[in-house]
Amino acid sequence: MRAALLLSALVAALALAPLAADTYMLSLLARAMIFAIAALSLDFILGGAGLVSFGHAALMGIGAYGVGILMEEGTRDALVAFPVAMAVAALFALATGAISLKTRGVYFIMITLAFGQMAFFVTQSLSAYGGDDGLTLAARSTIAGNRWLKSPLTFHYVTLGLMVASALVCAMILASPFGRVLKAAKDNERRVRALGLDPYPYRLIAYAIAGALAGLSGALLANLTEFVSPAFLSWHRSGELIVMVVAGSMAASALGAGGTGRLGGAVLGALGVILVEEGLSHLTEHWRIIFGPLLVLLVLAGGVRSRRARP
Amino acid sequence: MSAPLLSVRALRKSYGALAVTYGVDLDVHPGEIHALIGPNGAGKTTLISLISGEIAPDSGQILIEGRDVTGLPVHRRARAGLARSFQITSVVAAFPALENVVLALQAAAGPSFRLVPAPGAERARREEARALLARVGLGARAEAPAAALSHGEKRALELAMALAGKPRLLLLDEPMAGTGPDESRAMVDLIASLKTSCGILLVEHDMDAVFRLADRVSVLVAGSVIARGTPAEVRADPAVRAAYLGDEA
Numbered sequence: 001m002r003a004a005l006l007l008s009a010l011v012a013a014l015a016l017a018p019l020a021a022d023t024y025m026l027s028l029l030a031r032a033m034i035f036a037i038a039a040l041s042l043d044f045i046l047g048g049a050g051l052v053s054f055g056h057a058a059l060m061g062i063g064a065y066g067v068g069i070l071m072e073e074g075t076r077d078a079l080v081a082f083p084v085a086m087a088v089a090a091l092f093a094l095a096t097g098a099i100s101l102k103t104r105g106v107y108f109i110m111i112t113l114a115f116g117q118m119a120f121f122v123t124q125s126l127s128a129y130g131g132d133d134g135l136t137l138a139a140r141s142t143i144a145g146n147r148w149l150k151s152p153l154t155f156h157y158v159t160l161g162l163m164v165a166s167a168l169v170c171a172m173i174l175a176s177p178f179g180r181v182l183k184a185a186k187d188n189e190r191r192v193r194a195l196g197l198d199p200y201p202y203r204l205i206a207y208a209i210a211g212a213l214a215g216l217s218g219a220l221l222a223n224l225t226e227f228v229s230p231a232f233l234s235w236h237r238s239g240e241l242i243v244m245v246v247a248g249s250m251a252a253s254a255l256g257a258g259g260t261g262r263l264g265g266a267v268l269g270a271l272g273v274i275l276v277e278e279g280l281s282h283l284t285e286h287w288r289i290i291f292g293p294l295l296v297l298l299v300l301a302g303g304v305r306s307r308r309a310r311p
Numbered sequence: 312m313s314a315p316l317l318s319v320r321a322l323r324k325s326y327g328a329l330a331v332t333y334g335v336d337l338d339v340h341p342g343e344i345h346a347l348i349g350p351n352g353a354g355k356t357t358l359i360s361l362i363s364g365e366i367a368p369d370s371g372q373i374l375i376e377g378r379d380v381t382g383l384p385v386h387r388r389a390r391a392g393l394a395r396s397f398q399i400t401s402v403v404a405a406f407p408a409l410e411n412v413v414l415a416l417q418a419a420a421g422p423s424f425r426l427v428p429a430p431g432a433e434r435a436r437r438e439e440a441r442a443l444l445a446r447v448g449l450g451a452r453a454e455a456p457a458a459a460l461s462h463g464e465k466r467a468l469e470l471a472m473a474l475a476g477k478p479r480l481l482l483l484d485e486p487m488a489g490t491g492p493d494e495s496r497a498m499v500d501l502i503a504s505l506k507t508s509c510g511i512l513l514v515e516h517d518m519d520a521v522f523r524l525a526d527r528v529s530v531l532v533a534g535s536v537i538a539r540g541t542p543a544e545v546r547a548d549p550a551v552r553a554a555y556l557g558d559e560a
Binding site: 172173175176177178180181183184186187188190191192193194195196197198201202205209 | 363365384385386387389390394395397401402403404405406410413414415417418419421422423424425426427428429432433472476
């Protein structure tokens with residue numbers, strides 16, 4: 001209940017933000033919301049199904065390249081490009097997930113990292129689409145022929161709408177009978193098997209859904225920056241997404257609305273990380289020296305709290 | 312006699328030089344409680360794991376209602392009508408008791424990849440789950456997190472989850488272990504009442520319970536069945552007394 005409250009409060013704040021924010025601030029918030037979609041999709045499989053994917057940026061980057069390459073080839077409309085970007089990312093997740101999900105724990109982390117790096121190097125070798133240098137988009141995607149996304153205000157609300165829709169989709173699936181199997185298999189896989197259910201197809205479908213949502217966030221990111229590059233797929237960014245989910249869920253726990261898989265934390269984490277990064281980078285170019293210890297403190301505080309909460 | 316529900320034929324399993332299951336033959340018939348007793352380390356839990364499919368035998372066959380399931384994975388055997396409890400209780404600790412049984416009912420209905428909530432089916436499952444919890448004496452604890460249940464309550468919850476699948480064959484691995492005397496008595500009555508609906512293979516150390524419940528007893532020592540028969544026959548068997556029961560029985 002409090003998780004829903006936290007999410008509603010964040011959404012309300014974002015909906016009112018354009019009243020106070022300038023164009024620069026709006027684009028920063030859009031970036032934060034785009035990462036929130038990716039973090040939501042990661043939290044869906046990490047918190048919901050216990051799958052720590054270390055290749056999530058690749059799914060995001062594939063979505064971004066989907067939009068970039070389609071635009072380069074003359075398909076500029078979001079109504080085509082976004083679904084294609086989501087479908088390609090979902091297919092990549094399906095194909096790599098089919099193999100990765102045969103493993104568990106550290107092996108799963110490593111194999112998703114390996115697939116992510118493969119996708120990274122493939123984009124680097126796409127010389128027709130900029131290779132190492134990346135690809136500059138001619139313009140933002142059109143919507144049914146209209147150039148609505150050009151306006152920062154429209155972009156803000158479209159992104160917010162898609163973020164809310166993503167959160168609702170994740171929450172709905174986790175509350176469904178399908179989600180029950182995912183969560184149960186995270187807690188006690190042996191029990192789920194003894195009951196007659198094989199968790200594998202459930203995890204694979206969840207992974208593909210997460211892929212589609214990550215692809216959506218990538219498609220939005222390509223539009224925000226009007227640029228895509230292999231750096232979008234780098235493992236650093238996958239790590240950042242994990243930080244957003246974990247740190248966000250800890251911060252949410254501190255508010256009593258916590259835990260991974262509760263989704264509110266993922267949005268809080270993405271907003272927090274992007275905004276704190278931005279704030280600190282104005283103070284000093286060595287902002288990571290402050291950001292790192294901040295994360296350590298947050299995790300320590302969250303850890304102490306969760307140990308106290310346990311009997 | 313009707314065809315056996317479960318047939319284990321010449322089952323063998325070794326870990327290196329250690330034979331933990333050494334040519335075991337065993338039948339469980341419908342409506343029968345077949346107890347498996349034996350000293351610690353005799354291979355009782357291994358045998359349960361072999362039958363449920365968690366470990367693969369080196370040789371031999373396992374048949375459920377005449378169908379060879381030796382090569383099937385755990386979840387396929389469960390769908391063939393087999394349910395089990397674990398020696399060390401195994402429930403979804405993060406879920407409330409009710410949610411555990413709802414999960415078991417959902418599993419019994421077969422795999423479903425429905426991504427949207429199904430309020431009608433869920434309500435029916437919740438009611439059925441409440442009835443099952445009441446049947447095992449957990450009616451008042453439906454909303455309690457499984458992690459907060461007492462050991463005996465977890466045992467009862469496991470049984471409710473097993474029953475949710477309307478199994479034809481139930482493998483119970485020490486259901487009495489670690490339960491208090493009252494819980495133990497209730498468990499004996501409950502298990503006795505299940506006989507009409509399924510065959511039961513019962514591994515148990517509590518000899519009073521075994522002799523009250525079992526129709527037949529097999530005695531497993533060092534991976535082999537050294538004696539089998541009615542409780543009275545087994546109790547009188549000199550080899551069993553020497554190997555296991557001692558003079559106290």
